[in-house]
Amino acid sequence: MADSEPLPGWAPQPFRQFVFKVQSRCNLDCDYCYVYHLADQSWRRQPKHMAPDTVRAAARRIAEHAARHELDRVKITIHGGEPLLGGRAYLETFLSVMRANAPGVALDFSMQTNGVLLDDEMAAFLVDESVIVGISLDGDREANDLHRRFRDGRSSYDLVEDAIRRMTRPENRESFGGVLCTVQLAADPLRVWHSLLDLGTPALDFLLPHGTWSSPPPGLRPGDGRTPYADWLIPIFDEWFDAADRPASVRIFEDILNLLLGGVDSYESFGLAPVCLVVVETDGGYEQVDSMKAAYEGAAATGMSVFTESLDDLLGTPGIVARQVGLSGLHETCRECALVETCGGGLYSHRYLEGSGFVNPSVFCADLYALISHIERRTTDQLTARGLTLAQVRQSGPSAGGEGLADGRGTSGNGAARTLGGA
Numbered sequence: 001m002a003d004s005e006p007l008p009g010w011a012p013q014p015f016r017q018f019v020f021k022v023q024s025r026c027n028l029d030c031d032y033c034y035v036y037h038l039a040d041q042s043w044r045r046q047p048k049h050m051a052p053d054t055v056r057a058a059a060r061r062i063a064e065h066a067a068r069h070e071l072d073r074v075k076i077t078i079h080g081g082e083p084l085l086g087g088r089a090y091l092e093t094f095l096s097v098m099r100a101n102a103p104g105v106a107l108d109f110s111m112q113t114n115g116v117l118l119d120d121e122m123a124a125f126l127v128d129e130s131v132i133v134g135i136s137l138d139g140d141r142e143a144n145d146l147h148r149r150f151r152d153g154r155s156s157y158d159l160v161e162d163a164i165r166r167m168t169r170p171e172n173r174e175s176f177g178g179v180l181c182t183v184q185l186a187a188d189p190l191r192v193w194h195s196l197l198d199l200g201t202p203a204l205d206f207l208l209p210h211g212t213w214s215s216p217p218p219g220l221r222p223g224d225g226r227t228p229y230a231d232w233l234i235p236i237f238d239e240w241f242d243a244a245d246r247p248a249s250v251r252i253f254e255d256i257l258n259l260l261l262g263g264v265d266s267y268e269s270f271g272l273a274p275v276c277l278v279v280v281e282t283d284g285g286y287e288q289v290d291s292m293k294a295a296y297e298g299a300a301a302t303g304m305s306v307f308t309e310s311l312d313d314l315l316g317t318p319g320i321v322a323r324q325v326g327l328s329g330l331h332e333t334c335r336e337c338a339l340v341e342t343c344g345g346g347l348y349s350h351r352y353l354e355g356s357g358f359v360n361p362s363v364f365c366a367d368l369y370a371l372i373s374h375i376e377r378r379t380t381d382q383l384t385a386r387g388l389t390l391a392q393v394r395q396s397g398p399s400a401g402g403e404g405l406a407d408g409r410g411t412s413g414n415g416a417a418r419t420l421g422g423a
C-alpha cells in the first residue's frame with residue numbers, strides 16, 4: 001500500500017488516547033530505553049518540562065476534538081521521561097490546567113512511572129486525583145538490574161519494589177494499574193513471573209523490547225527460525241492459563257485471547273483496530289506512537305503542534321492514516337497470514353526496515369506466530385472439552401465461551417478481555 005493514501009470507504013477515527021510527555025528527562029538510565037538510547041535523539045532538543053501554556057493549548061485541542069466527534073471521555077497518559085520529576089506542585093498544575101481547559105469531556109488520567117520518586121505523599125496525591133499508576137519493573141532484582149539502573153550504575157530495585165508495595169496497600173490499590181515488565185531473555189521467565197506476583201500486583205503486562213529489522217532487539221536474529229521471545233512467554237502463559245484462580249490480569253495474554261475469541265478492540269500491539277493514540281511532546285509537538293523512536297531520527301515526528309494545528313488536521317496525515325487502515329495497511333505476508341486478525345502485524349514500530357519503511361511484518365513475526373498459535377491451541381483444547389469450537393465462540397462474541405470465563409482488569413478496551421483456562 002502507498003503509505004500515505006487514504007483508501008476508498010475509509011474514514012478517520014478520532015483520537016481517544018493522548019500521551020503527554022510532561023518531562024523530557026529521566027532519573028534512571030535504562031540502557032534499552034527507546035527515548036535515550038535508540039535511533040531518535042530528539043529529546044535533547046526538548047524543554048525539560050511541558051509548560052502550562054503548552055498544557056493549556058493541548059487541553060483546548062482535545063476539547064475541540066472531543067466536541068467535534070462527540071466523545072464524552074478520553075484517556076490521558078502522563079508520561080516522560082520520568083513524569084514524577086516535576087514533583088507534586090508540577091502535577092497539581094498540570095491536572096488543574098487540563099481539567100479547566102477541557103470542561104466538556106471526562107479525562108481519565110493514568111501515569112507510567114519508574115516508581116523511584118513514588119513515596120507515601122505522592123501516592124496519596126495520585127489516589128486523591130484519581131490518577132491510575134503503572135510502574136515499570138523487569139522482574140526480580142537480578143533481572144531488573146540487567147538494564148534498569150541509575151546513571152552511576154546503582155540498582156533501582158529497592159526503591160521501585162517499595163513503590164509497588166505502597167501501591168498495593170488497601171488505601172492505594174484502586175489507583176494501581178499494575179506493573180509493566182520488559183522481557184529480558186537473560187532472565188528466567190518463571191522466576192520473573194513469580195517475583196512480580198510476590199509483590200502483590202493485581203495486573204501486569206509484558207512488553208517486547210523495542211527493535212526493528214534494521215536494528216533487531218536483543219537476542220533476535222530474524223529469519224534464523226528461533227522464537228526466543230515466544231519461548232520465554234509461553235511457560236508464563238501456561239502457568240497463568242492453568243491456574244484455578246488467576247493471580248493477576250496479564251494484558252498481553254488477555255488481548256490475544258480476546259482477539260482469538262472474536263473481540264476486535266485491543267491495545268496497539270495486536271489486532272487490526274485503528275490506532276487512536278497520539279503523543280504530545282514536551283514542546284507541544286504532535287508525535288506518532290512513541291516507540292517509533294526506535295526506528296530512525298525523526299520517525300515519530302509529524303511537524304505539527306498543539307499551537308498551530310488541530311487534532312483533526314493531524315488525522316489526515318500519512319503516518320496516522322497508515323496506522324488506522326487495518327488490513328490494507330499491512331505487508332502482503334501479513335495480509336495472507338492465518339493469524340493476522342489477532343496479530344495485526346505487531347506493533348507498528350517493530351515493522352521498520354531501512355529502505356522500505358513500515359510496510360513489513362513485525363521483526364518479532366516468528367515469535368508472534370509461535371505465541372499466538374500456542375494460545376490458540378490451548379484455547380481450542382479448552383473449548384473442545386466444553387463441546388464448543390473456536391468458530392462458534394467467535395461468531396457469538398468473546399463472552400460466549402461458557403463458565404470459567406473471567407474479566408481481566410485494565411485490559412482490552414471493549415471490556416471483553418476474557419480468560420479461558422483454570423484447573
Ligand code: SF4
Binds near residue numbers: 333345362364368369
Ligand atoms: S505473525 Fe507475522 S506474518 Fe502474521 S500478521 Fe503477525 S507479523 Fe504478519
